[in-house]
Amino acid sequence: MITVIANLKGGSGKSTIAFNLAVWLASHGEKVVGYDLDPQCTLSDLAELRKEEEVKPELHIHSVRAVLQEQLQAHPGEVLVDVGAANMAAMKEALGAADRVLIPVPPSQADVWATQRFLHIIKRDIKANPNGTELLAFVNRADTNESIPETGETEEALGMLPGIQVLPNRIKLRTGFRRSLSEGQTVFEMWPNSKAAKEFHVFASALYPELNRIRAVN
Template identity: 50%
Template sequence: MIVVVGNLKGGTGKSTTVFNLALWHAHHKGDGAVCDLDPQATLRDAIDVRNEEEFEPRLDVRAKLPTRKSGPILVDVGMWDTPAMRAALRRADRVLIPVAPSQADVWSTQRFLEIVADATKGKKSPALYAFISRADTHPGSRENEEAAEALGSIPGLNLLDSRLSQRIAFRRSFSEGLAVFELEPSGKAASELSALAQEVFGASA
């Protein structure tokens, strides 16, 4: 199964999501592969840190999509509309879109969906999922619900119930080459990630 994680907006948590979901799958199901198609190579950098520290399980990062699929492959396509992004979208079984809670992010999600439709023209469309990433933890904030409402009204897009909130644990763990549930197994970030993984991998996990 190929899961492309994308969005035209920068900094929404694409690389963080790919890294944590792949490690969740590696821990729970024994395999998990990632592919970094983003010229920024942030994902590759985090995995280099992990592998230098010799944390287990090791995660190998590919620069190209493999020709044959086995277990799930999480693909970080970055935020640029590149031929590599479009090629990955054509191969995708699922597209997962982390969306920060703002109107600008909802607009860029709509634009990204147009690219997905264009790239997969004449093919069966991949299943399209979005979730609120870097959700506002401030009590009383309306941003999360407003973004969720706007995303929920986009035809063909499945809005997941799970959210990843804006939490220091996500930033710290990533820079140390660890998944959030490895750094703080009983933290709130770990339970958010676990809920997201179960929704994303669904029956195939």
């Protein structure tokens, strides 16, 4: 399955989510390959750092400026694609091949607007695959203080955008995400019992429910 992690705005957490998901899948025994289509190369830098530090599992990331839909579709296992608005041509090519688009949205009006524009681009420029591409939005960097209203308001606003599904599992603003990246590691590798790790596990399990079933059977 091809999952493209995308949104227009930088800093929404695309690379962080792509990285944590790639390691999560690999550590569940999945064959996973990543494509880094963003000139910032965050995902490739993280894979490189893991290699230098000999952190296992190793990540297989293609850092390229251009990609063809057929290339993405040729992989048998899980494909994760990290994109950035700085390379719109590659982003559009990847979106055209996506089975689903995972859209991280920080809780703010500006980010809702950016997401709205992003959806316009998808509708205007992307020929959805014949089975229908799922558009899945979720709040990343959600406030940990539940009484702050922006997270709920953002989910509500996202829910009104046509054609997208809002995931119920938020990823909260946890310093662990930032700190673990500088070690080339995920939150669940560095602090397996942390809130961030538990939240990420719930989030990833909901995206890949079949992996939990496999674990339950074994």
